Amino acid sequence: MPVVIATFVLVGLLCALNLVLTVGVIKRLREHTDLLAERGGGRLSLAPGDQVGEFSSRTVEGEPVDHRVIDTETVVAFFSPTCGPCKEKLPKFVEYARTVPGGRDRVLAAVAADRDDAAAAEPMVSALAPVARVLAGEDAEQLAEACKVQGFPVILKVNRSTDGRLLVMTDQVDVDRPAVASV
Incomplete structure (x- = not known):
């Protein structure tokens, strides 16, 4: 008992x-x-309808990119080499970017990495380069600030409004399905 x-x-x-x-x-x-x-x-970034801030950067290939050159629907993606979900989403994003109407001219990819992480960022940059204009380091940070990115990964579609402002059209890009042109 x-x-x-x-x-x-x-x-x-x-x-x-x-x-x-x-x-x-x-x-x-x-x-x-x-x-x-x-x-x-x-939220990890700007919401649909929010205006993208001004930025002026260069791609890893030296091509100038700023807020004024985006004149039609463009996919803008943010990745980090220290982010586990980024590494998982990267291959799907690369496949998705291959289907974007207008090709790599309509895809911007920012790989945010400190100087210490530059070597770790190289595989991401190499994977993205064939399908996107890639920004890295401080150039990626400028674009991230313009889109108010607070975490990774983030994939946005941006476009010009009728009054000329650069706006986020969607922050819910389904990379599991091929891209289609907006009507």
């Missing part, structure tokens, strides 16, 4: 400990939800 009582007491204590830990986790999740809400609802 004492063994049964001890077992019930032990199970009761474990249940109480589990309840305390669960309440603690719920409290932390609420704090994180509030923090994300303060940062703009957890």
